[in-house]
Amino acid sequence: MRTLRYREALREAMIEEMERDDRVFLMGEEVGHYQGAYKVSEGMLEKFGERRVIDTPIAESGFAGIGVGAAMVGLRPIIEFMTWNFSAVAFDQILNSAAKIRQMSGGQFSCPIVFRGPNASAKQVGSQHSHAMEHFYAHVPGLKVLAPSFPADVKGLMKAAIRDDNPVLFMESETLYSVKGEVPDNLEPMEIGKANVVREGTDCTIVTYSRMTHVSLEVAEELAKEGISVEVVDLRSLRPLDEETVIRSVKKTHRCVVVHEGWPYGGVGAEVSDRVQRLAFDYLDAPILRVTNLDVPMPYNAKLEQHVMPNKERVLATVKRAVSRGRS
Amino acid sequence: MSESPPSPRPSVLPPPAPEHLAELYRQMFVIRRCEEEAARAYAQGKIGGFLHLYIGQEAVAVGACAALQPDDYVVTTYRDHGMAIAKGMSSKAMMAELYGKKTGCSKGLGGSMHMFDAATNMLGGYGIVGAHIPLAAGAAFASKYRNDGRVTLCFYGEGAVSIGGFHEGVSLAALWKLPIVFICENNEYSMGTPLSRSMSVEDTSLKALGYGVERDRFFADDVNLVEHRIAAAVKRAREESQPTVIEVRTYRFRGHSMSDPAKYRTSNEVEEQKRRDPLLLARRELVDALGEERVKAIDAEVEAEVADAVKFAEESPEPDASVLEPTTYDGPFAA
Numbered sequence: 001m002r003t004l005r006y007r008e009a010l011r012e013a014m015i016e017e018m019e020r021d022d023r024v025f026l027m028g029e030e031v032g033h034y035q036g037a038y039k040v041s042e043g044m045l046e047k048f049g050e051r052r053v054i055d056t057p058i059a060e061s062g063f064a065g066i067g068v069g070a071a072m073v074g075l076r077p078i079i080e081f082m083t084w085n086f087s088a089v090a091f092d093q094i095l096n097s098a099a100k101i102r103q104m105s106g107g108q109f110s111c112p113i114v115f116r117g118p119n120a121s122a123k124q125v126g127s128q129h130s131h132a133m134e135h136f137y138a139h140v141p142g143l144k145v146l147a148p149s150f151p152a153d154v155k156g157l158m159k160a161a162i163r164d165d166n167p168v169l170f171m172e173s174e175t176l177y178s179v180k181g182e183v184p185d186n187l188e189p190m191e192i193g194k195a196n197v198v199r200e201g202t203d204c205t206i207v208t209y210s211r212m213t214h215v216s217l218e219v220a221e222e223l224a225k226e227g228i229s230v231e232v233v234d235l236r237s238l239r240p241l242d243e244e245t246v247i248r249s250v251k252k253t254h255r256c257v258v259v260h261e262g263w264p265y266g267g268v269g270a271e272v273s274d275r276v277q278r279l280a281f282d283y284l285d286a287p288i289l290r291v292t293n294l295d296v297p298m299p300y301n302a303k304l305e306q307h308v309m310p311n312k313e314r315v316l317a318t319v320k321r322a323v324s325r326g327r328s
Numbered sequence: 329m330s331e332s333p334p335s336p337r338p339s340v341l342p343p344p345a346p347e348h349l350a351e352l353y354r355q356m357f358v359i360r361r362c363e364e365e366a367a368r369a370y371a372q373g374k375i376g377g378f379l380h381l382y383i384g385q386e387a388v389a390v391g392a393c394a395a396l397q398p399d400d401y402v403v404t405t406y407r408d409h410g411m412a413i414a415k416g417m418s419s420k421a422m423m424a425e426l427y428g429k430k431t432g433c434s435k436g437l438g439g440s441m442h443m444f445d446a447a448t449n450m451l452g453g454y455g456i457v458g459a460h461i462p463l464a465a466g467a468a469f470a471s472k473y474r475n476d477g478r479v480t481l482c483f484y485g486e487g488a489v490s491i492g493g494f495h496e497g498v499s500l501a502a503l504w505k506l507p508i509v510f511i512c513e514n515n516e517y518s519m520g521t522p523l524s525r526s527m528s529v530e531d532t533s534l535k536a537l538g539y540g541v542e543r544d545r546f547f548a549d550d551v552n553l554v555e556h557r558i559a560a561a562v563k564r565a566r567e568e569s570q571p572t573v574i575e576v577r578t579y580r581f582r583g584h585s586m587s588d589p590a591k592y593r594t595s596n597e598v599e600e601q602k603r604r605d606p607l608l609l610a611r612r613e614l615v616d617a618l619g620e621e622r623v624k625a626i627d628a629e630v631e632a633e634v635a636d637a638v639k640f641a642e643e644s645p646e647p648d649a650s651v652l653e654p655t656t657y658d659g660p661f662a663a
């Protein structure tokens with residue numbers, strides 16, 4: 001076991017996979033000479049050279065498309081978006097190329113590519129730079145979408161993503177890059193599509209992922225002092241979605257709150273709610289509640305930003321609301 | 329690559345009228361001082377998020393906007409504080425926006441990257457590289473559609489010339505002969521990437537050739553020259569409804585944003601560039617024309633204005649949550 005930061009776990013996974021497979025390369029803005037806009041790829045240019053760590057101009061649609069084409073004919077690209085916000089410029093390549101190649105070609109071609117980068121809110125970077133893009137992408141059959149919360153999962157899942165024969169979108173978080181965690185030595189790729197119960201409890205299940213897992217754990221700790229026992233399910237993978245683990249937990253606690261960044265309309269929370277009400281209807285003692293961004297673009301002002309984001313206070317109040325329902 | 333582009337231009341510039349130069353200098357100095365104060369406030373945690381300073385590039389915004397009528401439009405990137413001021417927005421509205429206050433130009437909702445001011449036809453600063461270029465062409469399209477005689481200036485960094493938005497914007501503006509001037513502020517670095525590693529040619533104005541529009545390229549050391557060269561393109565837009573693609577060569581003295589230590593260039597290089605600081609050049613010229621006393625008086629005026637702007641920003645109230653829904657939709661909220 002070693003303690004690694006989130007960004008170091010990512011880097012190790014990429015380095016190990018690049019060492020074992022020459023087809024794997026890293027491409028994106030400032031990934032090489034600048035050592036990564038958020039220092040995720042620090043040292044990788046020196047290690048692998050310009051053939052395999054490739055700085056691009058600002059041309060997301062161009063280099064996402066280059067990744068897809070290279071993947072079709074046998075390479076295994078890792079395409080970094082400086083942030084997922086900028087993937088909007090490349091949305092067509094992800095939606096219409098990466099996700100469709102296999103179906104359009106009747107299964108003749110696959111697209112083994114990883115798109116990765118930091119996602120969702122940073123701090124006061126305004127409406128164009130604060131998007132939680134996973135909701136858009138999880139909607140698309142043909143794509144896999146991962147959003148781990150802890151360094152060990154980051155490493156195991158990144159290795160799995162690189163070896164996967166499908167397009168895998170890897171959602172990181174600027175605010176998590178420095179988070180530390182234990183990572184086993186010689187970690188093998190993890191199975192994609194498995195949620196993890198990161199805290200056991202009996203009164204209410206919080207289903208969450210990425211940064212909000214950490215916030216949810218804080219809330220669970222606080223509520224424990226008030227005698228409320230919260231179970232926290234860290235999804236890790238949004239598509240495929242591990243409904244088995246979620247349902248097992250809800251059948252135990254009878255209550256479910258889904259917590260994520262991004263807007264409520266049609267998001268991952270809506271998907272989880274649908275599955276829970278369908279598969280555990282008879283077990284529910286309260287409506288499934290969601291804690292998400294408020295349904296407006298992200299404002300710059302610090303207080304309003306906190307107000308719009310799914311903050312600790314709101315998660316706490318929502319769990320209490322779920323738990324108090326049906327109890328006298 | 330040819331340094332001297334083919335577009336016609338006066339070989340010797342008429343010297344600027346001293347009072348006009350005084351105004352250009354004043355604006356440049358307001359921008360410089362506002363940026364310095366913004367950097368200080370950022371270090372104190374009073375401004376958050378990204379902060380991209382315009383220090384070193386002031387002559388571009390001020391020279392270019394001096395070639396405009398008040399009705400003309402300006403669209404730019406996230407490096408937009410100086411542009412908003414050059415277009416006529418108050419330093420108070422700018423500073424208050426940086427502080428996230430209700431009295432800011434965008435009510436504290438936009439912040440550093442999104443300076444909008446309808447009153448001065450400042451159509452905004454945009455965060456997604458290249459996305460604003462077709463949008464600017466859209467404003468020019470509206471001018472042609474309504475035949476209102478307005479011109480749009482669209483600014484972008486040299487880093488934006490690689491992205492599709494630039495090419496689609498210029499291509500359509502050329503096809504439909506829109507009254508617009510595309511102005512690349514080539515400050516040599518796109519974040520940490522020098523132009524030599526982001527483009528196959530070193531002159532972004534060459535892109536004009538493929539679209540069959542006029543081009544120009546010059547250094548921004550002399551604000552008076554910037555005004556004259558941009559004015560020629562504005563005239564072409566206004567009178568012939570023809571776009572122009574321009575590259576203005578400039579330099580940013582600070583990092584890309586406050587979080588960039590700019591390790592990709594030497595301090596020697598920066599010092600070398602600071603020797604041709606357009607603000608100091610303008611000041612020297614102005615002292616020759618009007619005397620040191622007068623210039624000192626202008627400096628004092630600027631200091632007072634900027635101190636006022638900071639005080640205004642500090643003392644202004646913050647927006648409250650009631651602003652969120654009406655700024656999301658015009659009319660009833662569509663839940």
Ligand SMILES: Cc1ncc(C[n+]2csc(CCOP(=O)(O)OP(=O)(O)O)c2C)c(N)n1
Pocket residue numbers: 029058060082086089405407455456457458484485486487488489513515517518519584
């Ligand atoms: C589509 C897109 N990709 C990446 C970014 C991140 N980013 C912001 S500014 C910038 C560099 C832009 O450089 P340049 O166009 O030369 O303008 P400058 O900042 O030098 O004024 C990058 C990569 C972005 N904002 N939008």
